[in-house]
Amino acid sequence: MIDSPGVLLTVVAFMLVIGPLVFVHELGHYLAGRWFGIKADAFSIGFGREIWGHTDKRGTRWKLGWMPLGGYVKFAGDMNPAGQPSADWLALPPEERARTFQAKPLWQRAIVVAAGPVTNFLIAILILAGFALAYGESRTPATVGTVVEGSAAARIGLTTGDRIVSLGGRSMDTFDDMVRYVKIRAGEQIAVDFRRGDDEMSRVATIGTVVERDRFGNEYRVGLLGIGPSEPVRATVGLMRAPVVAVDRTGDIVQMMVETLGQVISGRRSVKELGGPLSIARVSGEQMAMGADAFVFLIALVSINLGFINLLPVPVLDGGHLMFYAIEAVRRRPVEPEVQEWAFRGGLAAILALMLLVTFNDLGAFGLWKNLAGLIG
CATH class of the missing domain: 2.30.42.10 (PDZ domain)
Structure with missing residues (x-):
């Protein structure tokens, strides 16, 4: 057994994994929006109070939040969870309203939403293609x-x-x-x-x-x-074959994620095996200590995880938005705002409950509960 990578290396490794992957995820949304002429009001890495910010010539506020566990792009016109036009939006001048998210056709909005997870998959495929070229x-x-x-x-x-x-x-x-x-x-x-x-x-x-x-x-x-x-x-894998190998490997990883998730839901696998940010941080430090190859492969794996999780049909996630867009495409009209509002509240509650569970598991994996039991005993 080798020594623990230490707190400092673990924190640095975690930031080097999560920070860039959140950035490219949100960049996917941002670039797709730019492609369709949608104005972005804000591009944030992290949540909470702004610790750094810069407003560019297009009026987009680029900023860092103090809690680096995610990020977001706020498009003009994307004013509420249900995505419904507000009185303020209707009052905008026509030329300004045309540059908002809600003014765009359904298919363009769907592409903008899907672009984030797709970018995560593309990053993973690029990394895995490099491994295929290097190692066959x-x-x-x-x-x-x-x-x-x-x-x-x-x-x-x-x-x-x-x-x-x-x-x-x-x-x-x-x-x-x-x-x-x-x-x-x-x-x-x-x-x-x-x-x-x-x-x-x-x-x-x-x-x-x-x-x-x-x-x-x-x-x-x-x-x-x-x-x-x-x-x-x-x-040996050539340049033309490498992307094919990478796509196949990505598919294998996604298939394993789907199957293990099904095992958790069906009770064949314990929920105690679910990990959260603390587990990712621990593994990030360990993989960095093992060398560049292990660390870069972890980045690909986490990128696939981010893409997969965000495509789940859970309201508040990208997949939840896409689910409502699919329903809208079939019905030829949006789902009622009240239904969407309650769905997003339920989705947020489910995500928060899951975060609480995985944090509880993570703390248990670090031995907190055993230590507390020892102190009480």
Whole structure:
């Protein structure tokens, strides 16, 4: 185990992860708005009291808030959570009103809202494409090379040379596909379809559970089938292939996020595994201590997380706005302001409750509750 990265390095690493990613997210909104001729009143990184600010020649106030856990772009005309025109908006001169958010067609507003999460995905794809160029692409076949004695694979009779066709009904092209599938399914029963010579065979296996400990003492519960790869194969990736590899890898990560979120919702995975800003800060410091590659990969992973979370159909998030725009497109008229207002209040309450939960989990991961229990005891 190596020493903890320390508070200073952790804070610096967290700022270097969250700050730029929030900036590019909001920049996506801002640039899309500029493209459609929408005036931006404010561009803020962080919330709360302004600690620095500058107003440019277009009248946009660029500023930093004292709480660096997010940001926003305030477009002219975007005056209330429901996005409905107000009396002040209606009183604007026609040429000024034409530059407001609400004056734009539905499809343009939808693009402006979607541009933030899309930018996060593009940043991640760019980073992962760089990794593909630098390190190539794993093409190790989904073939059993070794079998761990007493493992789930051994119990169902897998042997060296068996070719795994599918796990749980999902086709497996490479060994990495199997690792990603099994890793998040500790203790679950799955169908294992494989080919032995010319014979097609199928078994039901209960994925094993192993607790891994990293160099910083963090423990992770992961699934283990108990097989090793055959001869590793790593292919060189060219400039044209790199974006394809990056998009595929991004899709794999998003799929894992969707599946783990479904496991939490269904109760198959504990809500205690959810982490928040404090967990991101801790991991940021640890990854920076491990080197540039690990830290840059974390930036890509967090960027995908930001894009994915913001596209969830929860009012107050970008996905919530897009949901209402989709409903408006189908109905040919906006959802009633009262409905939107209550939906946004409910969405805000849900987000705040989630933040409270993950902060509680984070403090527990740092040992606060155990320490308090020890003091009380």
